[in-house]
Amino acid sequence: xxxxxxxxxxxxxxxxxxxxxxxxxxxxxxxxxxxxxxxxxxxxxxxxxxxxxxxxxxxxxxxxxxxxxxxxxxxxxxxxxxxxxxxxxxxxxxxxxxxxxxxxxxxxxxxxxxxxxxxxxxxxxxxxxxxxxxxxxxxxxxxxxxxxxxxxxxxxxxxxxxxxxxxxxxxxxxxxxxxxxxxxxxxxxxxxxxxxxxxxxxxxxxxxxxxxxxxxxxxxxxxxxxxxxxxxxxxx
Numbered sequence: 001x002x003x004x005x006x007x008x009x010x011x012x013x014x015x016x017x018x019x020x021x022x023x024x025x026x027x028x029x030x031x032x033x034x035x036x037x038x039x040x041x042x043x044x045x046x047x048x049x050x051x052x053x054x055x056x057x058x059x060x061x062x063x064x065x066x067x068x069x070x071x072x073x074x075x076x077x078x079x080x081x082x083x084x085x086x087x088x089x090x091x092x093x094x095x096x097x098x099x100x101x102x103x104x105x106x107x108x109x110x111x112x113x114x115x116x117x118x119x120x121x122x123x124x125x126x127x128x129x130x131x132x133x134x135x136x137x138x139x140x141x142x143x144x145x146x147x148x149x150x151x152x153x154x155x156x157x158x159x160x161x162x163x164x165x166x167x168x169x170x171x172x173x174x175x176x177x178x179x180x181x182x183x184x185x186x187x188x189x190x191x192x193x194x195x196x197x198x199x200x201x202x203x204x205x206x207x208x209x210x211x212x213x214x215x216x217x218x219x220x221x222x223x224x225x226x227x228x229x230x231x232x233x234x235x236x
Contacts, residue, residue, distance in 0.1 A: 003191050005056070005090040006178070013198040014054045014189070019182045022189065025200035029193040039128070039185035040170035046136050046145035048183040053125040053144050055094035057177040057188075058086045060162035062131055064108030065101045068158035075158060082162045083122060091123040094181060096173045098166035099131035099148070106132035106148040108155025113138035116145070128179065128186045130168050131157075146181055207232040 006014075014022070019038075027034050060082060068075055086093060099105045111127055112135035119127070119140075126144025127133070132151035139145060148169075163175045171186055173179065178189045189197060214220060214228035 006194060010195060011054050011092070014180060014194070015052050016198070017201045018052060019180055019184045019187055021201050021204065022180045022197060023187050024204050025197045026187065026189065026193070028200040028203065029196045030190055033190065036172075037190075038171055038187040039168065041130070043128070043130075043146050043169055043185055044149055045183040046133060046139070046147070046150060050126075050142065050144050050182075052180060052182040053092075053094055054178070054180050054189075055092040055125050056090040057096045057173050057175055057179050058093045058124065058162070059096045059098075059164055059166045059173055059175045061098045061100050061160040061164070061166060062110050062157055063100050063160055064106075064110070064131070064155040064157035065104040067156045068160075070158075078159055082159055083118065085163055086119060086124055087122040090176065093122075093124045094179045094186075095119060095124055095127040095129070096166055096168055096171075096177075096179065096186075097127060097129040097131060098168050099129065100160055105130060106151060108132065108153055108157040109134040109151050110154070110157045110159075111145060111147065112154070113140070116140040116143040119143065126181065128168055128171075128181050144181070146183075146186065203235070207235050210235065 023038055101107055109132040111133040117140040120143045128146045130148045132149045133145040133147040134151055165174050178194055180187050180189055210232040211228045214224050
C-alpha cells in the first residue's frame with residue numbers, strides 16, 4: 001500500500017467507530033502492535049459527546065512552568081512557523097502535544113479559546129496532550145480537547161519545538177502519523193493498514209453479535225455461551 005492520504009469517505013469509515021473498537025481491529029490487522037501505539041495513562045476528554053476525530057499528527061513540545069528563553073520576536077516567528085506546519089501537508093490534522101515540564105506537567109495550558117479557534121480554521125480537529133486545557137465554554141465548536149487535565153491559567157506556556165517525535169501518555173507519535181481519538185484516548189493507525197481497519201471493525205462486530213445475542217436469551221447459561229463462542233470463532 002502507498003502512503004496516499006485517505007479520502008473523506010475513508011476517513012469517515014474510521015470515524016464511524018470508537019477508539020476501543022479501532023484498537024481491537026488493529027489486533028487483527030497489526031497483531032504485532034497489540035500492546036503499543038495507544039495512550040496508556042489517564043486523560044480527560046473535555047467534550048465526550050463529540051464523535052471520534054481522525055487525522056494526521058502535527059507534533060510539538062511545550063513548557064509552562066518557567067518562561068521561555070527566546071526573545072519575543074523569535075518566539076513570535078517560531079509560533080508562526082508552527083502554524084505554517086499545522087496548515088501544510090496531509091489533512092485533516094490532529095495536534096499531538098507533549099508537555100516537557102516533568103512533575104510540573106500541565107502547570108499552564110497552551111490550549112483554550114484562541115488556540116482552538118486558530119487550529120480548527122487551519123484544518124485541525126482537536127488535540128491530544130499531556131498538558132492542560134482551559135476555556136472549555138469558549139472553545140471553538142467541534143474542536144476536541146483530550147488532555148492531562150483542565151486548568152485555569154496558561155502560566156508561562158511556550159513552544160519548545162515542533163515536527164518531531166513525541167510521547168503523550170505513553171503513545172509514541174511521529175509527525176504525519178494517522179491518529180484516531182475519542183473520550184477513551186487515542187491510538188496510532190499504521191498507514192499500511194488504515195484502509196483495512198473498517199472491515200476488521202465490522203468483522204469483530206459480527207463476532208461479538210453472536211455472543212451478545214446468546215447472552216440475551218432466556219435460556220442462557222455457560223454451555224450456551226460456549227456454543228456461541230465457538231460459532232463466533234467461525235466468522236471470518
